[in-house]
Amino acid sequence: MTKMIEYAEAVPEVREVYDDIMRTRKTDYINNLWKVLANHPALLRRTWEQTRDIMGGPGVLDPLTRELIYLAVSVSNSCEYCTATHTAAARTKGMSEEMLGEVMTIIALASGNNRLANGYRVEIDERYQ
Amino acid sequence: MTKMIEYAEAVPEVREVYDDIMRTRKTDYINNLWKVLANHPALLRRTWEQTRDIMGGPGVLDPLTRELIYLAVSVSNSCEYCTATHTAAARTKGMSEEMLGEVMTIIALASGNNRLANGYRVEIDERYQ
Amino acid sequence: MTKMIEYAEAVPEVREVYDDIMRTRKTDYINNLWKVLANHPALLRRTWEQTRDIMGGPGVLDPLTRELIYLAVSVSNSCEYCTATHTAAARTKGMSEEMLGEVMTIIALASGNNRLANGYRVEIDERYQ
Amino acid sequence: MTKMIEYAEAVPEVREVYDDIMRTRKTDYINNLWKVLANHPALLRRTWEQTRDIMGGPGVLDPLTRELIYLAVSVSNSCEYCTATHTAAARTKGMSEEMLGEVMTIIALASGNNRLANGYRVEIDERYQ
Amino acid sequence: MTKMIEYAEAVPEVREVYDDIMRTRKTDYINNLWKVLANHPALLRRTWEQTRDIMGGPGVLDPLTRELIYLAVSVSNSCEYCTATHTAAARTKGMSEEMLGEVMTIIALASGNNRLANGYRVEIDERYQ
Amino acid sequence: MTKMIEYAEAVPEVREVYDDIMRTRKTDYINNLWKVLANHPALLRRTWEQTRDIMGGPGVLDPLTRELIYLAVSVSNSCEYCTATHTAAARTKGMSEEMLGEVMTIIALASGNNRLANGYRVEIDERYQ
Numbered sequence: 001m002t003k004m005i006e007y008a009e010a011v012p013e014v015r016e017v018y019d020d021i022m023r024t025r026k027t028d029y030i031n032n033l034w035k036v037l038a039n040h041p042a043l044l045r046r047t048w049e050q051t052r053d054i055m056g057g058p059g060v061l062d063p064l065t066r067e068l069i070y071l072a073v074s075v076s077n078s079c080e081y082c083t084a085t086h087t088a089a090a091r092t093k094g095m096s097e098e099m100l101g102e103v104m105t106i107i108a109l110a111s112g113n114n115r116l117a118n119g120y121r122v123e124i125d126e127r128y129q
Numbered sequence: 130m131t132k133m134i135e136y137a138e139a140v141p142e143v144r145e146v147y148d149d150i151m152r153t154r155k156t157d158y159i160n161n162l163w164k165v166l167a168n169h170p171a172l173l174r175r176t177w178e179q180t181r182d183i184m185g186g187p188g189v190l191d192p193l194t195r196e197l198i199y200l201a202v203s204v205s206n207s208c209e210y211c212t213a214t215h216t217a218a219a220r221t222k223g224m225s226e227e228m229l230g231e232v233m234t235i236i237a238l239a240s241g242n243n244r245l246a247n248g249y250r251v252e253i254d255e256r257y258q
Numbered sequence: 259m260t261k262m263i264e265y266a267e268a269v270p271e272v273r274e275v276y277d278d279i280m281r282t283r284k285t286d287y288i289n290n291l292w293k294v295l296a297n298h299p300a301l302l303r304r305t306w307e308q309t310r311d312i313m314g315g316p317g318v319l320d321p322l323t324r325e326l327i328y329l330a331v332s333v334s335n336s337c338e339y340c341t342a343t344h345t346a347a348a349r350t351k352g353m354s355e356e357m358l359g360e361v362m363t364i365i366a367l368a369s370g371n372n373r374l375a376n377g378y379r380v381e382i383d384e385r386y387q
Numbered sequence: 388m389t390k391m392i393e394y395a396e397a398v399p400e401v402r403e404v405y406d407d408i409m410r411t412r413k414t415d416y417i418n419n420l421w422k423v424l425a426n427h428p429a430l431l432r433r434t435w436e437q438t439r440d441i442m443g444g445p446g447v448l449d450p451l452t453r454e455l456i457y458l459a460v461s462v463s464n465s466c467e468y469c470t471a472t473h474t475a476a477a478r479t480k481g482m483s484e485e486m487l488g489e490v491m492t493i494i495a496l497a498s499g500n501n502r503l504a505n506g507y508r509v510e511i512d513e514r515y516q
Numbered sequence: 517m518t519k520m521i522e523y524a525e526a527v528p529e530v531r532e533v534y535d536d537i538m539r540t541r542k543t544d545y546i547n548n549l550w551k552v553l554a555n556h557p558a559l560l561r562r563t564w565e566q567t568r569d570i571m572g573g574p575g576v577l578d579p580l581t582r583e584l585i586y587l588a589v590s591v592s593n594s595c596e597y598c599t600a601t602h603t604a605a606a607r608t609k610g611m612s613e614e615m616l617g618e619v620m621t622i623i624a625l626a627s628g629n630n631r632l633a634n635g636y637r638v639e640i641d642e643r644y645q
Numbered sequence: 646m647t648k649m650i651e652y653a654e655a656v657p658e659v660r661e662v663y664d665d666i667m668r669t670r671k672t673d674y675i676n677n678l679w680k681v682l683a684n685h686p687a688l689l690r691r692t693w694e695q696t697r698d699i700m701g702g703p704g705v706l707d708p709l710t711r712e713l714i715y716l717a718v719s720v721s722n723s724c725e726y727c728t729a730t731h732t733a734a735a736r737t738k739g740m741s742e743e744m745l746g747e748v749m750t751i752i753a754l755a756s757g758n759n760r761l762a763n764g765y766r767v768e769i770d771e772r773y774q
Contacts, residue, residue, distance in 0.1 A: 001249075001250050001252065001645060001729075002249045002250070002251075002745075029256075031254055032251050032252055032253070032254050033242075033245070033246055033251050036249045036251045037245065037249070039742055039745075039746060040742070040743065040745075040746025040747075040749070040750070042746075042750075043245075043746050043749060043750050043753075046566070046750075047241075047242065047245065047753070050238055050562070051238060051242065054234055054235060054238050055235075055238075059231050060225065060227050060228050060231060061197075061228060061231050061232070061235075065194055065197065066231075066235055068190075068194065068197075068198055069197055069198060069201045069232060069235045069236065069239075070235055070238070070239045071377075072198045072201045072202050072205075073201050073202075073205050073235070073236050073239035073240060073243065074239055074243050075373055075376055075377040076201075076202050076205035076206060076373065077205060077239075077240060077243040077244075077723070078247075078376055078464070078465040078466070078723040079242075079243035079244075079246050079247055079723070080253065080376070080379060081246035081247070081251050081252075081253055082239065082242060082243050082246050083376065083377060083379060084253050084257040084258070084379060084388075085253075085254070085257050086239075087257075087379075088256075088257050096189065097426055097427070098189050098427065099189050099190060100389075100426075100427075101426060101427025101429075101430050102188050102189060102190045102195075102427075103190070103198060103377075104373075104374055104377050104378065104427070104430060105183055105427070105429075105430050105433075106183060106184075106190075106195055106198045106199055106202070107198065107202050107370075107373045107374075107377055108370035108371065108373050108374050108377075108430075108434070109179055109180060109183050109184075109199070109370065110198075110199045110202035110203055110206075110211065110215075111202060111206060111369040111370050111372070111373045112176075112366035112367065112369050112370040113162075113176065113180065113208075113211060113366070114202065114203055114206040114208035114211050114369070115206075115208075115333055115334065115362075115365045115366050115369045116162070116166065116172075116176065116362055116365075116366050117162055117208050117210035117211050118207075118208055118210070118333055118336055118338070118341065119329075119333040119341060119361075119362045119365055119366075120131050120162075120165045120166070120362065121130050121131070121338060121341060121342060121345075122131075122161050122162050122165045122210050123130065123161055123210075124161070124209065124210055124213050124214075125160055125161050125214070127158075127217075128213040128214050128216075128217050129213070129517060130516060131358075168355055168358075168359060169355070169356065169358075169359025169360075169362070169363070171359075171363075172359050172362060172363050172366075175363075175437070176366070179433070200764075204760055204763055204764040205760065206336070207336040207593070207594040207595070207763055208336070209763070209766060212763065212764060212766060213517075213766060216766075226555055226556070227556065229518075229555075229556075230555060230556025230558075230559050231556075232764075233556070233559060233760075233761055233764050233765065234556070234558075234559050234562075236757075236760045236761075236764055237559075237563070237757035237758065237760050237761050237764075238757065240756040240757050240759070240760045241752075241753035241754065241756050241757040242753065243756070244720055244721065244749075244752045244753050244756045245749055245752075245753050247720055247723055247725070247728065248716075248720040248728060248748075248749045248752055248753075249749065250725060250728060250729060250732075258388060259507075259508050259510065259774060260507050260508070260509075260616075287514075289512055290509050290510055290511070290512050291500075291503070291504055291509050294507045294509045295503065295507070297613055297616075297617060298613070298614065298616075298617025298618075298620070298621070300617075300621075301503075301617050301620065301621050301624075304621075304695070305499075305500065305503065305624070308496055308691070309496060309500065312492055312493060312496050313493075313496075317489050318483065318485050318486050318489060319455075319486060319489045319490070319493075323452055323455065324489075324493055326448075326452065326455075326456055327455055327456060327459045327490060327493045327494065327497075328493055328496070328497045330456045330459045330460050330463075331459050331460075331463050331493070331494050331497035331498060331501065332497055332501055334459075334460050334463035334464060335463060335497075335498060335501040335502075335594070336505075336594040337500075337501035337502075337504050337505055337594070338511065339504035339505070339509050339510075339511055340497065340500060340501050340504050342511050342515040342516070343511075343512070343515050345515075346514075346515050354447065356447050357447050357448060360446050360447060360448050360453075361448070361456060363441055364441060364442075364448075364453055364456045364457055364460070365456065365460050367437055367438060367441050367442075367457070368456075368457045368460035368461055368464075368469065369460060369464060370434075371420075371434065371438065371466075371469060372460065372461050372464040372466035372469050373464075373466075374420070374424065374430075374434065375420055375466050375468035375469050376465075376466055376468070378389050378423045378424070379388050379389070380389075380419050380420050380423045380468050381388065381419055381468075382419070382467065382468055382471045382472075383418055383419045383472070385416075385475075386471040386472050386474075386475050387471070387646060458635075462631055462634055462635040463631065465634055465722070465723040465724070467634070467637060470634065470635060470637060471637060471646075474637075484684055484685070485685065487647075487684075487685075488684060488685025488687075488688050489685075490635075491631075491632055491635045491636065491685070491688060492685070492687075492688050492691075494631045494632075494635055495628035495629065495631050495632050495635075495688075495692070496628065498627040498628050498630070498631045499623075499624035499625065499627050499628040500624070501627070502591055502592065502620075502623045502624050502627045503620055503623075503624050505591055505594055505596070505599065506587075506591040506599060506619075506620045506623055506624075507620065508596060508599060508600060517765075517766050517768065518765045518766070518767075545772075547770055548767050548768055548769070548770050549758075549761070549762055549767050552765045552767045553761065553765070559761075563757075563758065563761065566754055567754060567758065570750055570751060570754050571751075571754075575747050576741065576743050576744050576747060577713075577744060577747045577748070577751075581710055581713065582747075582751055584706075584710065584713075584714055585713055585714060585717045585748060585751045585752065585755075586751055586754070586755045588714045588717045588718050588721075589717050589718075589721050589751070589752050589755035589756060589759065590755055590759050592717075592718050592721035592722060593721060593755075593756060593759040593760075594763075595758075595759035595760075595762050595763055596769065597762035597763070597767050597768075597769055598755065598758060598759050598762050600769045600773040600774070601769075601770070601773050602755075603773075604772075604773050612705065614705050615705050615706060618704050618705060618706045618711075619706070619714060621699055622699060622700075622706075622711055622714045622715055622718070623714065623718050625695055625696060625699050625700075625715070626714075626715045626718035626719055626722075626727065627718060627722060628692075629678075629692065629696065629724075629727060630718065630719055630722040630724035630727050631722075631724075632678070632682065632688075632692065633678055633724050633726035633727050634723075634724055634726070636647050636681045636682070637646050637647070638647075638677050638678050638681045638726050639646065639677055639726075640677070640725065640726055640729045640730075641676055641677045641730070643674075643733075644729040644730050644732075644733050645729070
């Protein structure tokens with residue numbers, strides 16, 4: 001497994017990102033994902049800045065809705081790490097147990113229907129082209 | 130490609146579902162997906178009833194949010210039919226071009242991050258276990 | 259799109275495979291997949307021989323069951339070409355419209371349940387470890 | 388990780404499903420999946436009833452063939468939980484070690500061929516349209 | 517289908533990106549992907565700038581190797597658009613027909629082996645942990 | 646979990662493959678994957694021989710490039726076992742930490758762009774057809 005880079009041993013470019021993470025999230029905890037990406041500082045910076053801007057920056061979708069979409073994608077891509085951390089993030093932003101149940105219900109429904117449409121090779125209706 | 134069953138030639142069990150679709154959706158149009166599933170009436174009924182209840186029934190998530198989650202899953206599963214029809218459905222329920230852009234942005238972000246977490250085999254933080 | 263190699267223009271190594279395909283399948287038709295793989299003769303040979311042996315050689319699963327499994331995988335992987343050709347192959351080996359409906363029903367069910375188990379990160383029961 | 392709901396603490400709607408599971412499967416063991424879905428009783432009921440009917444109800448495919456298809460889908464979707472439990476279920480219904488080997492062989496073959504057809508963008512033969 | 521934005525009708529922010537694309541690629545052709553993303557200028561800019569920097573900027577992997585990796589991912593994700601455009605891009609950067617054949621061979625091999633490892637739930641060897 | 650077959654208890658056909666693995670790789674260590682596949686000797690032989698020939702045999706792509714492509718596919722398919730073992734294999738063949746970072750960066754980029762192209766249903770440009 002790739003080494004996790006702690007703050008104390010990090011190069012300045014990585015520390016700068018870590019500082020921004022802690023400041024933005026109002027925490028002193030750095031998630032394992034960032035500590036692993038720190039092995040490639042440019043990747044760490046790019047990934048963090050995008051995630052920060054897209055999930056927390058200005059936009060027409062509220063932060064919770066963004067998290068639910070992110071979670072649905074992570075489940076669909078079989079990413080256990082992201083499923084775990086974004087379930088937690090969604091709870092922090094107000095997701096109730098019932099909402100989680102509905103999200104999972106929709107994911108399961110869509111996944112099944114997706115396979116039916118592909119499996120039967122249903123032609124797209126002219127009006128939805 | 131599997132034959133599409135039109136109303137005129139449908140068996141009573143299929144017609145009943147078609148009637149419910151048209152009543153529920155206030156339309157006289159039956160999507161190709163339903164016409165294909167009609168080859169296996171039990172599958173048609175099950176799929177329609179679930180979709181109707183989950184996407185339109187009572188729940189804590191509003192109908193538009195449900196559509197956005199459904200769309201995100203469909204894109205992640207490479208289902209072109211569902212992507213086309215649920216982009217249309219989301220627009221009907223109020224999705225603006227800007228919202229679509231944000232949904233796509235989140236899908237792209239999450240898909241990339243999902244691969245990073247899996248690719249580096251990042252261990253789940255104890256606090257997110 | 260990659261050029262399809264017809265018999266008349268094929269190199270001897272490719273012709274040999276084409277001959278084996280026609281002999282094995284008792285047909286004079288070569289599917290597009292083989293004509294495309296013929297651009298890389300070693301890949302054509304390997305893919306054909308494996309497919310011939312695994313789908314048609316001796317084994318404990320009957321040929322139709324093998325086709326249904328192959329079809330289920332192809333639908334899950336969003337391969338339209340393989341879905342089309344193996345739906346046809348399964349019909350040739352005895353798949354009825356009703357069987358196709360059941361296969362699709364199981365694929366849809368499993369796809370949904372797969373996402374639920376991953377989405378909720380359900381721990382594997384000790385007895386199934 | 389989401390809490391697992393034991394029988395003793397379950398609400399009546401959940402207990403009713405648990406009772407049906409135990410009766411149907413002739414066991415006093417409830418799989419972890421059901422205990423997790425019990426956090427959202429409607430999802431538990433829907434998932435259980437569908438799984439019960441589709442995998443065990445009347446149909447033209449025998450129960451073992453259904454399990455093999457379910458297993459092939461679960462492997463293709465990278466669902467470790469479902470792979471583990473349905474490998475066990477298939478064994479219970481008669482899958483031998485040799486049959487498992489053949490299923491895995493077909494899954495691997497199809498997965499590779501699926502990518503070849505998509506990677507080379509092979510056009511679907513007119514006769515399979 | 518989402519409208520494609522032509523240069524003549526584009527807002528200044530989009531034109532700026534189009535100009536950079538044409539300058540960087542030494543062409544006057546704008547791919548359909550960019551014309552579609554132009555519906556959401558921020559997404560267009562982000563996607564273009566990342567793609568430009570990662571695929572063409574300084575790095576230890578040569579440009580052709582980068583394209584082959586990009587192509588392998590696109591095939592694995594069933595993205596026909598990206599498979600088509602990046603097969604073309606790889607050819608421009610020196611990919612021969614034989615190299616394409618080898619890439620496809622490796623993709624097919626890995627896809628099959630991936631399923632075997634997941635399907636049998638092979639435990640990771642201590643030395644590769 | 647499927648039993649792993651050790652050399653001492655293996656049937657002759659399996660031992661022959663194990664011998665070839667150890668000879669080819671100049672090691673006395675047999676990976677868990679092979680020990681599991683040994684439950685189905687024909688699958689073991691086929692998988693080993695293909696992997697040996699495709700990853701190590703003659704070809705126009707150098708061995709490290711092959712490994713990077715294999716790794717990119719394994720990450721895209723969410724195969725943790727193959728991701729772990731082929732990250733190790735790539736390092737053995739010369740992959741530096743920086744190269745790994747670039748591979749991951751490209752995988753993340755392509756995965757995101759793949760979803761954008763599919764999500765917006767971008768039509769393939771005539772010139773890339």
